[in-house]
Amino acid sequence: MKNPAPAPPLADADDAENPTKRPRGRPRKTEVERDDGNRRQPLLAAAAQLFRRKGFAATSTRDIAAAAGMQSGSPFYHFKSKDALLYAVMEEGMHAALARQKAAVQAPGYAELNAAQRLRVLVQVHFEVLLGPGNDFVPVMLYESRALQLRQRKLMAQLIDEYEALWTQVLLDLHASGKLRAPVRLARLLIMGALNWSVQWFDPKKSATPQELVDAAMALFLRDG
Amino acid sequence: MKNPAPAPPLADADDAENPTKRPRGRPRKTEVERDDGNRRQPLLAAAAQLFRRKGFAATSTRDIAAAAGMQSGSPFYHFKSKDALLYAVMEEGMHAALARQKAAVQAPGYAELNAAQRLRVLVQVHFEVLLGPGNDFVPVMLYESRALQLRQRKLMAQLIDEYEALWTQVLLDLHASGKLRAPVRLARLLIMGALNWSVQWFDPKKSATPQELVDAAMALFLRDG
């Protein structure tokens, strides 16, 4: 979640000289003259939504600015380039996914679950992150990473590796106990594909409930679900 | 496959006045002065490759023209718009996929296979179409349909429905016999996702062979593969 947003590269430059500027209890609603990264989050949300709906290349920074209630040049006050905005969207998506996953795994009771039950938890969290309301960040990460620079793409790959490490553990257990017959690496890739593809067809109005989705996935992947 | 290419809307306009211009045995290698749709196919192939690698919106018609050895304005002699070029790429991809699928299903012996074996055939054909050399057309269809007009998207959806009809049949059989526990519709969507996602990670050099992929998928989806 990283709620105390990471220092914007430009906006926070003056904070080093004035560390008392942001006291914990500062008034939230009043107009502070030249405020900090308050507008950064709406910008990210607008970018995530547009990147998802129209794609990165087909979305102009003007579209994003307008959606966030700004003028055309203003996004570049918060992000040094359109690319940087894309990366920030993806990074926020992966941080959120990792936080949700970690919370689920650290919750009481998880340690007592068997491998199949642990997989179910991971699948459920994954669907929630992917299909939950306002979750455009992860879909953008899944389907627009082609637009990233190589260096940024490698950084994202690290976060993905971190996210998938728990999956590999669980799948190894399932494979050892005979409940999963496919090779672990291929099984992980196929399963991720099955889940990730849901952003292309899932419709909260007409389709199944998330719970039905979890059940179907578990029934599909395991000898007994 | 539709090997005798469909009439280009503009290029063939003069053929109506001169129907003898293209005799069946006309010389293939010699320079015919102002030739017909010969250059249409290289254009489609170049577009498919670039649309896949960079995405539709990030690819300029100039890029495509250059890759096909043409000048910047020439693609519009063959296609009335960039959109039409995208649709032609997708249509060719789906026609090829349907043709491969139909050929496999009509081949001798298919009728005698049980449901699991028939699913294996469908999975194998799918991977071949998706991951075979020079097959950029179907991946473009899978990941760029967002860029289509609504009317074009509905036409593509019809082709996809046609392609998936055989899958639904087989999955219904498997469900009835207890080899597939997940609901058929969700199973189909999850399986398609698992397979389609492979275009994101499959690397013919370092990854598994297509055969290993088929085996892994079958082992993952069915109680016994």
Add this chain to the structure above:
DNA sequence: CCTACCGATCGGTAGG
């Protein structure tokens, strides 16, 4: 953050 602007690129067309 806004205003005003720049250079580059893009899809598409006329005319041959």
Add this chain to the structure above:
DNA sequence: CCTACCGATCGGTAGG
């Protein structure tokens, strides 16, 4: 198919 071109849009910046 090529040449030459147009209007529109885009990412980004200076200066406040």
